[in-house]
Amino acid sequence: MLNNPVWAALSGPQAGYAEAAGDAARYQPDISPFCAVSDPADPAAWRDLATLTDYALLTGPALAPPPGWVEDVRLQGVQMVGTAMTAADDPEAVPLTEHDVPEMLDLVARAQPGPFRKRTIDLGRYLGIRSRDGRLISMAGERFRMPGWTEVSAVCTDPEFRGQGLGARLTLAVAAGILARGELPFLHTVHDNDTAIRLYERLGFEHSTDVVFTSFRYTG
Template sequence: MLNNPVWAALSGPQACFAEAAGDAARYSPEIAPFGALRDPADPAGWRDLSTIADTVVLTGPSINPLAGWETTEVLAGVQMIGQSMTGVDDPDAVVLTESDVPEMLDLVARAQPGPFRKRTVDLGRYLGIRGSDGRLIAMAGERFRLPGWTEVSAVCTDPEFRGQGLGARLTLAVAAGILARGELPFLHTVHDNENAIRLYGRLGFEHSGDVVFSTFRNTAPS
């Protein structure tokens, strides 16, 4: 399941966010750029995918496109799981909602944590920390939700406030909410972000495997 997390999410707990066709599914483009195939080695899934997406990001250990698709970008990453960690609630963390999306998008533009769109907040619980002036300076939240697992995502801090442990605090606070539901947290980060990998290791996450985030473009005639 963790080898194909987006399929597990879109065919399971997050099916309500799916645009699906046969053996393929994707999130609404306003939510996330990710899609999934039941079996990336099955040509039928790629044909189904072509009916719902022109460009899509697929996630897994290794994905090679079949006929009608080409790879436009590949980002190597790692997956980490929190099977034995303990979350910690943070009294300074506030729940972020749809009304906070403009600020969240502004923070994402400055901090560059990865894909985050105007409806990503719909996927789960997002927490933030505000500065003394009320400005949103750090956030983290939930993205892919699988049976028994929820991904911690969009962990980011305004560059002016890095080095204060805000990202670690919010990661633990988001994990606390996941654990309280009886689920386990997991996350992804790019493979060369050694600082993040060390941080997540100190927080109790363990390396569970390598993944790639591959962007594919549909080249079949319309």
């Protein structure tokens, strides 16, 4: 399941956010750019994906599409799991709602945590910390959700406020909500972000597998 998290999410708990065709699915475009096929080694699944989109962002341990799909951008990453971690709520963390989306998008533009769109917040619980003057300066939330697992995502802090542990606090707070549901948290980060990897290890996450984030164009 963790080897193909987007498919597990879109064919399971998050099917309501999917556009699907046969053995392929993608999130509705204003939610997330991620797509998935049930079996990356199955050419038929990629043909199904071509009926949904001609530009696809996928993640998994290995991705080798059949002819007709051309690799555009590849980014090496790691998947980490919190199978034995403990977490805690944070008294300064406030729930974020659709009314906060403009501020969230502005923070994402400054902090660059990865893909985040105007309806990404629909996927789960998002928490934020605000500065004394009310600005949203840090946030984290839930993205891919599958049976027994939920991904911690969009962990980011305004560059002006980094180094204060805000991202760590929110990661733990989001993970606490996941654990309280009887699920386990996991997350992804790029493979050369040593600072983030060390932080997540200190929080109790462990390396699960190496992954790639790859975008492909369908040329027919």
